[in-house]
Amino acid sequence: xxxxxxxxxxxxxxxxxxxxxxxxxxxxxxxxxxxxxxxxxxxxxxxxxxxxxxxxxxxxxxxxxxxxxxxxxxxxxxxxxxxxxxxxxxxxxxxxxxxxxxxxxxxxxxxxxxxxxxxxxxxxxxxxxxxxxxxxxxxxxxxxxxxxxxxxxxxxxxxxxxxxxxxxxxxxxxxxxxxxxxxxxxxxxxxxxxxxxxxxxxxxxxxxxxxxxxxxxxxxxxxxxxxxxxxxxxxxxxxxxxxxxxxxxxxxxxxxxxxxxxxxxxxxxxxxxxxxxxxxxxxxxxxxxxxxxxxxxxxxxxxxxxxxxxxxxxxxxxxxxxxxxxxxxxxxxxxxxxxxxxxxxxxxxxxxxxxxxxxxxxxxxxxxxxxxxxxxxxxxxxxxxx
Numbered sequence: 001x002x003x004x005x006x007x008x009x010x011x012x013x014x015x016x017x018x019x020x021x022x023x024x025x026x027x028x029x030x031x032x033x034x035x036x037x038x039x040x041x042x043x044x045x046x047x048x049x050x051x052x053x054x055x056x057x058x059x060x061x062x063x064x065x066x067x068x069x070x071x072x073x074x075x076x077x078x079x080x081x082x083x084x085x086x087x088x089x090x091x092x093x094x095x096x097x098x099x100x101x102x103x104x105x106x107x108x109x110x111x112x113x114x115x116x117x118x119x120x121x122x123x124x125x126x127x128x129x130x131x132x133x134x135x136x137x138x139x140x141x142x143x144x145x146x147x148x149x150x151x152x153x154x155x156x157x158x159x160x161x162x163x164x165x166x167x168x169x170x171x172x173x174x175x176x177x178x179x180x181x182x183x184x185x186x187x188x189x190x191x192x193x194x195x196x197x198x199x200x201x202x203x204x205x206x207x208x209x210x211x212x213x214x215x216x217x218x219x220x221x222x223x224x225x226x227x228x229x230x231x232x233x234x235x236x237x238x239x240x241x242x243x244x245x246x247x248x249x250x251x252x253x254x255x256x257x258x259x260x261x262x263x264x265x266x267x268x269x270x271x272x273x274x275x276x277x278x279x280x281x282x283x284x285x286x287x288x289x290x291x292x293x294x295x296x297x298x299x300x301x302x303x304x305x306x307x308x309x310x311x312x313x314x315x316x317x318x319x320x321x322x323x324x325x326x327x328x329x330x331x332x333x334x335x336x337x338x339x340x341x342x343x344x345x346x347x348x349x350x351x352x353x354x355x356x357x358x359x360x361x362x363x364x365x366x367x368x369x370x371x372x373x374x375x376x377x378x379x380x381x382x383x384x385x386x
Contacts, residue, residue: 011278012075012243017052017108020078024066025100031063034097041090045070048086050077064099071108075243076271078105083239083300088232095229102196136174137195140188140240140298140305147183149218154180156214157187158379163205165383167191167198175382177307179260179375183220186240186260186375188298188307240298240305244278246285247294256293256309259321260375263304264356269348270302276344277306277323290320297323305375314374318366322373 026034052071059065072078081087145153157178165173171193179186191198202208223234265273277297284290294309319325324345342360354372358365
């Protein structure tokens with residue numbers, strides 16, 4: 001969704017069709033093997049909910065350069081698929097033939113067809129207006145560590161040397177924030193330019209590699225980052241895409257307080273909660289009493305994390321910081337003030353699991369939920385210099 005009156009609201013929940021572009025570099029001489037492997041999995045991919053079509057192309061002048069485009073009904077089913085174990089298992093037969101990949105995701109804004117081209121199906125949604133915002137991409141990774149190791153893990157994560165901020169001529173690392181909640185780690189990054197290039201740049205930094213090696217003994221799920229396939233599986237399982245971002249019309253204060261919340265979600269309710277928070281933020285982006293200057297919702301399955309930059313003390317406005325101020329209706333619209341959005345939240349959240357009792361319309365209950373959902377900030381580093 002686009003901005004109005006200066007505020008910015010960008011969401012993966014607008015319902016528009018999505019085009020995914022995957023650029024592939026195939027090992028020399030292995031083109032037929034790759035094509036055979038692709039043919040073997042194509043029916044399985046076609047059966048994924050929300051998938052519309054695929055088109056596999058090969059460069060005219062370079063046999064190793066291939067392009068795979070796919071169309072999806074909306075961003076939600078694609079993100080659920082690309083970050084799933086099913087996706088990892090499905091595409092594994094292709095990995096031996098691929099030297100490098102680069103993925104891009106787009107919403108479809110306009111579509112023109114000629115007289116001889118198939119017409120667009122009636123009612124297929126296009127993105128109504130361009131998203132307005134800066135050249136900044138947000139992403140998060142999450143993983144769990146062994147119970148009892150949290151203090152040592154926090155020490156390791158807080159003690160590393162910051163990597164080189166410059167990725168390339170157009171890319172830059174802007175900010176990295178690391179949080180703990182129980183034994184769960186969430187690492188959120190802000191990147192100017194291409195996200196994948198930045199993540200690869202970070203992974204090559206000696207200081208970052210040393211930190212990752214130091215973390216390995218404490219992880220609940222073992223990983224071997226020296227093995228490309230195992231590293232790919234780890235980062236796919238750990239990925240938490242940013243599904244919504246909103247910035248107020250006033251922009252951020254010079255030194256806002258950064259807050260991360262890990263919501264207690266009922267089984268299967270993660271997607272609906274992420275959509276509700278996105279609607280709430282879009283409705284509140286211009287509220288004059290809203291101290292939240294910038295907010296990002298990260299979502300994966302039943303994990304929902306909200307990262308907010310807040311003017312002043314978060315405890316002074318728990319409803320806005322939680323995104324539960326009641327300004328989104330139960331049917332999915334925005335701008336309807338009332339208890340409907342809160343009623344939906346009470347159905348989606350397992351507040352009893354974190355020792356919170358009482359209606360979310362009460363300040364006391366919201367304050368307690370804020371305290372229980374709030375993650376501990378381990379480190380928050382901004383890049384400096386040009």
